[in-house]
Amino acid sequence: MMRKPLSVVIAMYNEEENIKPVTRELSVALAHAGIPYEIICVSNGSTDGTEQELLAASEENPCIHPIFLKEKGYGRAVIAGMRESSYEWVAVVVADGQTAPDDLLKAYETMAQTGADVIRIDGTEITIHELAVSFKNGKGTHNVDVKVAHIEKGSKIN
DSSP states (O other): OOOOOEEEEEEESSOTTTHHHHHHHHHHHHHHTTOOEEEEEEEESOOSSHHHHHHHHHHHOTTEEEEEESSOOHHHHHHHHHHHOOSSEEEEEETTSOSOHHHHHHHHHHHHHHOOSEEEESSSEEEEEEEEEEEEETTEEEEEEEEEEEEETTOOOO
16 A cells, blocks of 8 residues: 655754754665655755755665755745645644654545544644634635644554
8 A cells, every 4th residue: 555645844044963863864764764855955045054964864874865945944935845845735844853764654644544634743642623713815815624633641543
Protein backbone atom coordinates (compact mmCIF):
# COMPACT_ATOMS: atom_id res chain seq x y z
CA MET A 1 0.00 0.00 0.00
CA MET A 2 1.35 3.39 -1.01
CA ARG A 3 1.71 5.78 1.91
CA LYS A 4 0.50 9.34 1.52
CA PRO A 5 3.42 11.74 0.82
CA LEU A 6 4.38 14.39 3.37
CA SER A 7 5.83 17.88 3.02
CA VAL A 8 7.90 18.92 6.04
CA VAL A 9 8.36 22.69 6.42
CA ILE A 10 11.21 24.02 8.56
CA ALA A 11 11.59 27.76 9.15
CA MET A 12 15.22 28.63 9.84
CA TYR A 13 16.99 31.68 11.17
CA ASN A 14 20.74 31.28 11.72
CA GLU A 15 20.55 27.49 12.03
CA GLU A 16 23.77 26.69 10.16
CA GLU A 17 24.89 24.04 12.67
CA ASN A 18 21.50 22.29 12.85
CA ILE A 19 20.75 21.83 9.16
CA LYS A 20 22.61 18.60 8.48
CA PRO A 21 21.68 16.73 11.67
CA VAL A 22 18.01 17.79 11.58
CA THR A 23 17.42 17.11 7.88
CA ARG A 24 19.37 13.85 8.05
CA GLU A 25 17.40 12.55 11.07
CA LEU A 26 14.06 13.44 9.49
CA SER A 27 15.05 11.98 6.11
CA VAL A 28 16.19 8.69 7.63
CA ALA A 29 13.03 8.34 9.73
CA LEU A 30 10.66 9.12 6.85
CA ALA A 31 12.48 6.88 4.39
CA HIS A 32 12.61 4.02 6.91
CA ALA A 33 8.85 4.38 7.48
CA GLY A 34 8.26 4.24 3.71
CA ILE A 35 6.75 7.73 3.60
CA PRO A 36 7.44 9.70 0.40
CA TYR A 37 8.56 13.16 1.51
CA GLU A 38 10.06 16.52 0.79
CA ILE A 39 11.72 18.81 3.33
CA ILE A 40 11.24 22.48 2.59
CA CYS A 41 13.79 24.56 4.50
CA VAL A 42 13.05 28.28 4.56
CA SER A 43 15.83 30.61 5.61
CA ASN A 44 14.21 33.82 6.81
CA GLY A 45 16.91 36.47 6.76
CA SER A 46 19.73 34.32 8.13
CA THR A 47 23.06 36.10 8.51
CA ASP A 48 25.28 33.07 9.19
CA GLY A 49 26.06 30.19 6.80
CA THR A 50 22.51 28.78 6.85
CA GLU A 51 21.93 29.35 3.15
CA GLN A 52 25.21 27.73 2.08
CA GLU A 53 24.48 24.72 4.31
CA LEU A 54 20.98 24.42 2.82
CA LEU A 55 22.40 24.40 -0.70
CA ALA A 56 24.91 21.70 0.29
CA ALA A 57 22.20 19.62 1.96
CA SER A 58 19.95 19.90 -1.11
CA GLU A 59 22.80 18.68 -3.32
CA GLU A 60 23.24 15.62 -1.07
CA ASN A 61 19.50 14.93 -0.85
CA PRO A 62 17.16 15.94 -3.69
CA CYS A 63 14.20 15.74 -1.26
CA ILE A 64 15.49 18.89 0.48
CA HIS A 65 14.22 22.11 -1.09
CA PRO A 66 15.73 25.38 0.16
CA ILE A 67 13.93 28.72 0.00
CA PHE A 68 15.69 31.99 0.84
CA LEU A 69 13.75 34.98 2.14
CA LYS A 70 15.37 38.33 2.82
CA GLU A 71 12.78 39.23 5.45
CA LYS A 72 12.84 37.88 8.98
CA GLY A 73 9.81 36.29 10.57
CA TYR A 74 8.94 32.76 11.60
CA GLY A 75 5.33 32.99 10.39
CA ARG A 76 6.39 34.42 7.04
CA ALA A 77 8.83 31.52 6.58
CA VAL A 78 6.24 28.88 7.51
CA ILE A 79 3.69 30.34 5.08
CA ALA A 80 6.31 30.50 2.29
CA GLY A 81 7.16 26.85 2.90
CA MET A 82 3.52 25.79 2.90
CA ARG A 83 2.93 27.63 -0.37
CA GLU A 84 5.80 25.73 -1.97
CA SER A 85 4.75 22.33 -0.61
CA SER A 86 3.95 19.70 -3.21
CA TYR A 87 1.82 17.45 -1.04
CA GLU A 88 -1.57 17.62 0.66
CA TRP A 89 -0.19 16.66 4.07
CA VAL A 90 2.16 19.24 5.59
CA ALA A 91 4.08 19.12 8.87
CA VAL A 92 5.81 22.13 10.40
CA VAL A 93 8.78 21.37 12.64
CA VAL A 94 11.35 23.56 14.37
CA ALA A 95 14.91 23.82 13.07
CA ASP A 96 16.78 23.29 16.31
CA GLY A 97 16.16 19.55 16.56
CA GLN A 98 13.51 19.74 19.29
CA THR A 99 11.03 17.87 17.08
CA ALA A 100 12.06 14.24 17.39
CA PRO A 101 11.64 12.19 14.22
CA ASP A 102 9.49 9.75 16.24
CA ASP A 103 7.09 12.60 17.05
CA LEU A 104 6.83 13.46 13.36
CA LEU A 105 6.02 9.83 12.57
CA LYS A 106 3.50 9.80 15.45
CA ALA A 107 1.79 12.85 13.95
CA TYR A 108 1.75 11.22 10.51
CA GLU A 109 0.17 8.02 11.87
CA THR A 110 -2.38 10.08 13.82
CA MET A 111 -3.42 11.89 10.63
CA ALA A 112 -3.68 8.57 8.82
CA GLN A 113 -5.74 6.91 11.58
CA THR A 114 -8.01 9.79 12.60
CA GLY A 115 -8.34 11.97 9.54
CA ALA A 116 -7.25 14.95 11.65
CA ASP A 117 -6.44 18.12 9.75
CA VAL A 118 -4.15 19.53 12.45
CA ILE A 119 -1.92 17.65 14.88
CA ARG A 120 -0.60 19.24 18.07
CA ILE A 121 2.02 17.22 19.91
CA ASP A 122 2.63 17.67 23.66
CA GLY A 123 3.24 14.04 24.53
CA THR A 124 1.52 10.80 23.59
CA GLU A 125 -2.21 10.90 24.46
CA ILE A 126 -4.52 11.70 21.55
CA THR A 127 -7.72 13.72 21.79
CA ILE A 128 -9.69 14.82 18.74
CA HIS A 129 -11.36 18.22 18.55
CA GLU A 130 -13.79 19.34 15.85
CA LEU A 131 -13.57 23.09 15.24
CA ALA A 132 -15.40 25.49 13.01
CA VAL A 133 -12.96 28.17 11.91
CA SER A 134 -14.03 31.43 10.36
CA PHE A 135 -11.65 33.78 8.58
CA LYS A 136 -11.90 36.86 6.43
CA ASN A 137 -9.93 37.81 3.35
CA GLY A 138 -10.47 40.10 0.38
CA LYS A 139 -13.15 37.78 -0.97
CA GLY A 140 -15.32 37.70 2.15
CA THR A 141 -15.80 35.52 5.23
CA HIS A 142 -15.12 31.79 4.98
CA ASN A 143 -16.10 29.00 7.34
CA VAL A 144 -14.00 25.87 7.49
CA ASP A 145 -14.48 22.74 9.60
CA VAL A 146 -11.19 21.55 11.05
CA LYS A 147 -10.45 18.32 12.90
CA VAL A 148 -7.62 18.76 15.41
CA ALA A 149 -5.76 15.91 17.11
CA HIS A 150 -4.02 16.88 20.35
CA ILE A 151 -1.41 14.36 21.48
CA GLU A 152 -0.75 14.56 25.23
CA LYS A 153 1.48 12.67 27.63
CA GLY A 154 0.42 9.16 28.53
CA SER A 155 -1.21 7.63 25.45
CA LYS A 156 0.04 5.23 22.84
CA ILE A 157 -0.49 5.24 19.12
CA ASN A 158 -0.77 1.82 17.51
